[in-house]
Amino acid sequence: MSETSLTYKEFVLPASVVTKRDVSQLVNEAERVDSELTTATVRAHITTGVAVSPVFSGTFSDFLALNKLEFEESKARTALIKQLRLLKDNVPIIHLTFAVSADIESLQKLTAWFRQSVSPQVVLEVGLQPALVAGVYIRTTNHVHDLSLRAALAGKHDLLVKELEGLRSA
Amino acid sequence: MGLFHKQSDDKRTGDNPLAEATDQQKRFFDDYFREELRNHGRWYFDKVIKENGDLFKKDLEAVIAQVNTDLKEHVSRQLDGAIAHINATLKDHVTRQMDVQFAEYSKTMQEAQDAALKNMTDGSNELRDQYHELSSLLKDNIAEQNAMMHKAFEEHKAQLQSMDEAQSASLTALNQSTEKLQSQYQQIGQMLDTQVTEQRDQIVKAFEDNMARTVEHYILGALGDQYDLKAQLPAIVKQLEDNKQAMVDDITL
Secondary structure, eight states, rough: OOOGGGGGOOEEEEEOBBBBHHHHHHHHHHHHHHHHHHHHHHHHHTTOOOOOOOOOOHHHHHHHHHHTTOOOSSSHHHHHHHHHHHHHHHHEEEEEESSOOOOHHHHHHHHHHHHTOTTTOOOEEEEOOGOOEEEEEEEOOOOOEEEEEEHHHHHTHHHHHHEEEEEEEH | SSSSSOOOTTTTTTTOOOHHHHHHHHTTTTTHHHHHHHHHHHHHHHHHHHHHHHHHHHHHHHHHHHHHHHHHHHHHHHHHHHHHHHHHHHHHHHHHHHHHHHHHHHHHHHHHHHHHHHHHHHHHHHHHHHHHHHHHHHHHHHHHHHHHHHHHHHHHHHHHHHHHHHHHHHHHHHHHHHHHHHHHHHHHHHHHHHHHHHHHHHHHHHHHHHHHHHHHHHHHHHHHTTHHHHHHHHHHHHHHTHHHHHHHHHHTT
């Protein structure tokens, strides 16, 4: 199985994997399916029957297809699970805080942008802060980027006061 | 039973009449007959004794009643005599005792009256002496008070004169203070006008600041409810593009 030579750094994450929780679900599903396949293989040896093919979720199927991975052999499954665990522990996380609740489509678009522009394995952690009014508050590993409307207005407070003074003088 | 007792034996003793009579007598006065006679005698004796006892009892009661009456009269007479005698004796004794006591009391009262009269005479003399002493002392005090009042009047007169002078000086100082106060009042009025102007400017400035905050708040409130994330997405992506390099550097660090 040549695909098992891939390390977690080379994995391509599907668009449906947005948060670290999704990555954890990938790991859990891989472990579950591995357990089911192992059990089925043992039963097939005993009963000389045909092993039942496993059922994957859409996200896991996309992940396997994107990375051209096989999940039939036991060794390959074990290696893949190991790499998925490493991916879960080392995946880069960007925290995004919005003023309104985020819908999944917008999150997927933002995830796609981050993976295309920043890092191919980025996942998001989403928060809600209505005081931001609009825009987004971003926190990366070492920096924060306040791209909210509140920050924009706070920066232009003096300009607004000056314009009001001009209006009063006029 | 005694008459016919031993009748069968009479046929055998018919030869000797005396013996027979003696025998008859013995048979007639046998023990039983004698017992009957004793019982009869005992009964008759009891009856006589009882009758005589009753008579004796009645006589005794009559005698006792008579004796009681006589004794009561006798005792009454004796008691009346004794009481009359005792009354007379007691009256004499009490009269004598009271005479003696009255004599003693009269003597004592006379002595007490004499002593009280003597004390009153002494007190009156003493009061007269004290009155003379107090009169002389009062005259001395009045003369002394008169001198003190005269002296105090003179002192007060001098003090009043000095107070008049001080009042004149105070009036002068008060006029000067009034003039100073007038000038200070004018200065304070000018300062107050200046401060009012400054306060007004500060209030206007604070109003402008608050107005800016109010406008900001209004804008925030108005925009916050209008845009969902889809509507904001193009602007967010544009801002992300502007900060892309910084994020890349931070992630790949």
